[in-house]
Amino acid sequence: MLNEMYRRMLSNKSVIRETAAYGHQRAAQIGYENVFDYSLGNPSVPCPSAFTKAMQDLLAQEDPVALHGYCPNQGDPGFRTAVAAHLRAKFGLPYEQKDIFPTTGAAGAIAHALRAVTVPGDEVLTFAPYFPEYGPYVEGTGACLKVVPPQAPAFQPNLDAFEEMVTPSVAAVLINTPNNPTGVVYSAETLTRLAAILTQKSQAYGHVIYLVSDEPYRDIVFDGQTVPYPAAFYPHALTCFSFSKSLSLPGERLGYVAVRPGCEGEEVLVDMMAQISRFTGHNCPPSIIQKAAARCLDVTSDLGVYQTNMDILYDALTALGFEVERPGGTFYIFPKALEDDANAFCRRARDFDLLLVPSDTFGVKGYVRLAYCIGTEKVRRSLPALEKLAASYR
Template sequence: MLNETYRRMLANKSVIRETAAYGHQRAAQIGYENVFDYSLGNPSVPCPPAFTAAMQDLLAHEDPVSLHGYCPNQGDPGFRMAAAAHLKAHFGLPYEQKHIFPTTGAAGAIAHALRAVTAPGDEVLTFAPYFPEYGPYVAGTGAALKVVPAQPPVFQPNLEAFEAMLTPRVTAVLINTPNNPTGVVYSAQTLVQMAQILTQKSQAYGHVIYLVSDEPYRDIVFDGKTVPYPASFYPHTLTCFSFSKSLSLPGERLGYVAVAPGCEGADVLVDMMVQISRFTGHNCPPSIIQKAAARCLEVTSDLSVYQTNMDILYDALKNLGFAVERPGGTFYIFPRALEADANAFCRKAREFDLLLVPSDTFGVQGYVRLAYCIETEKVRRSLPALERLAAAYQ
């Protein structure tokens, strides 16, 4: 007998993935260079040479039995120590090895973090617009995802609505900064106020409300700014990180959960996640990738190309009359569509071989997301298509 939960999910496939699949089909017809695919957030720059060198050195000089053998269920000790030292040096919190749990990317990190601090029947809050896979991640815990309404056009979290929705059933809040799909970086003022609200509500309800912070874009930030680190503002924070963007390693699926040292349960949460792995069949990311990444925590890929692409697109969109906020980070930009129905707008864009993602999939209406992690020359070549799209609405 088939599991009806997953059968029903077949009717709700990812709009992002379907758009990318259409792009591949269209490219086969007219050539890849003629399809301006802004659908998928797949990094377009290579990993840093240091990572390649680390992999080559490990393969050349490490004992293969040891290198490719099982690592402890908590993850490779060297990677965990290196990640803790990196976080301590950069953010000033006293992380130790016991606070780090390696995962299969940020998705695995979020899934483990949520399962560790929720129970069936609980509620998890997140802010619109949000990454659509949060729905399945939360549903898998037996909790319910509740979405705080968006606050356009700046898209900082709507803290007034957030406070009203923080009922005793809420055990975790899931945030994403820098944000996918908007590119917004949550301000220090936002995080201070959010921490105050969480502290007050935790005391009032007699249980800690955990903050799960999804941070795969932490190293992609523009205009010389820095990203405020949520765990520095609220002690009960589980930070979920991925090397998919900072080291351009999306296919390697390496990330981690970092349990803030002041977090309630800090001494047991990583061991709890080991038990969650047993339950879900997660069983650690590949050992060699952990070992190589441990040598590369102080480097990133050349991420400057994303600011270059953003500047080109932002200026073009503004000049064409789009209402759009300048992103603070990530490789996404989130302009308002030129008609109320974002899905119809994206269908119109396909007539010009522009592949955009409608905002409905992110819990907001009337906007579109462009993932500009493509070659800069292709961004420039897409501008005439954007001009023709805008002209169709004049």
Template sequence: MINKSYKKLLEGKSIIRELSEYATARGKEIGYENVFDYSLGNPSVPCPDGYTDAVVDMYNQENPMTIHGYSPSLGIEDVRAAVAKSLSKRFDIAYEAKHIFMAIGAAGALAHAFRLVTEPGDEIIVFAPFFPEYKEYIGRTGAIMKVVPPQTKDFQINFEAFEATINEKTMAVLINSPNNPSGIVYSQETIKRLAQVLEEKQKEYGHEIFIISDEPYREIVFDGKDCPYPAKYYDNTLTCYSFSKSLSLPGERIGYVAVNPKAVDADILAVIMGQISRGIGHNCPASTSQLAVSKVLDETSDLSVYETNMNLLYDALVDMGFEVVRPGGTFYIFPKALEEDANAFCKKALEYDLILVPADNFGCPGYFRMAYCIDTEKVKRSIPVFQRFVKEVYSK
């Protein structure tokens, strides 16, 4: 018999993927250059030459067994050591290879982190707005996802609601900064206050509560600022990272979990994640990807286009009368729709070939997400279309 719970998922297809597929089909009708597709968060800039050069050099010079053989369950030792060295230098935390677990992208990192610190029935707290796939990532572990409602004035953590949600069943708090979908970067003040609350609750409940920090957008920050690194402020932190956005390598599916060396049982947590892999088959990331990223750990793609696009859209949206919090990073912007039902709003936008994602599945009804990882020229061409849509449909 086919698993009924997975079969049922066919009834609730990802709205992001659904809209992306619509945009592709519409593009075949009118030319994709005429479809203003803000649906999918797929990087729009090439990876650095250094990554490509590293791959080419390996294929020309390395022993084929090195690049095509299975990697160890925890990742290639030299790669883990290189990641630890880079993080230690950057964030002044004494990571060693034993604290690094190489994973198949951020999704693989999260899959291991959730299972590492929870048993079925335990709770993981998530802050809205959140990446919709968290529901399945967490739910399929047997843990329960508890959602803290958003603080829409700035999309920092709603601490009053958080403290009403946390309880003795809470084993982890999942944060995502810079945030998909809001683009907001949690402030140092927010991270410090979160750490303080969790320290108090650990003592009150008599067990550890981990921060699982989902950080694929860590390098995409604006206005010359840095994104606070949660592990610097809280010992029991698991940092889940992907090179998909920083190096524009989503198809390579490579990332890691970095265990704070001061965390409880820090020296064996990566080893335990290796055992978790045995149960979920989410193990042994591609050797080529691991070896190549280890050569460019301190590089990024040219990410400046995302800030350019953000500024263009933010200014235009404000001018059109939208309520929108200015993003501090990522390649997403998160305006409030011009009517209560964001689904209806986004459906009307389709008539203008504007592909926008309603945010109900992100835990924030009434808002919509725009992924502006597209050519700047196309962003510029979309603005008059957006203005016409708003004027004709909403008389603004």
């Protein structure tokens, strides 16, 4: 008998992926250069040369049997040690090898973290707008995702509503900063109050409420800002990171969970995640990618193009009369649509070969997401199409 849960998921496919697929079809008709595809957050800059050199050196110099052999269930020890040292130096928290669990990207990190700190029937809170795959990640644990309503237009978390929604059933809170889809960086003031609420509620209910922090865009930040590190504000924090954006390695699927020192269960959480891997068939990301990334923790791809693209789009959108918050990071911008129905707005945008993602998929009405991880020249060429789209509403 077929599993009906997964059969039902076939009718609820990703709008982002569907839009990208339409873009490929349209490109076959009119040429890729003529389709302004802002749908998919796929990095547009190459990985740093240091990563390429690390891969070449490993293949040329290491014993192939050892290089391509199985890792321990907890991951490559050298990678875990290097990540812990990197986090100690960057954020001043005393991470050790035992606190790091390698995963297949941030998705694998979130899935493992949530399974480790929830049981079926628990609630997990997140803030709208949010990455839509959080739904399947949480549902797969048997927990229930509850969404805190948005606070437009700045889109800092709505902490008044959040405080009301933190009931005894809440086991974890899932946040994302810098945020997909808005590009908003959660402020130190926001994180301070969030931590205070979690501390107070944990004490009142007699159980720790964990903070799961999704941070794949941590290194893409604009205007000289510093991204506050959520685990520095709250001890019971599991940080989920991916090298997909910082090193432009989305296809290599490497990330990690970092269990903050002092977290409830610190001594067993990583070993628990290794057992979760047995249950899910995860069993470590590729060993060679872990070893290569361990040599590149203090470098990133050339990420400056994303600020260039953001500045161009932000200036153009505001000049055209769009309501839009200036992103603090990521490679997304989240303007308010020019009609209430964001889906209808995105359908009209296709008339001008602009591919945008409606905000409904992120738990918010009336906005659209543009993923501007495309060439700057193409961003500039898309501006007349944006002007025609705006003019069609006048």
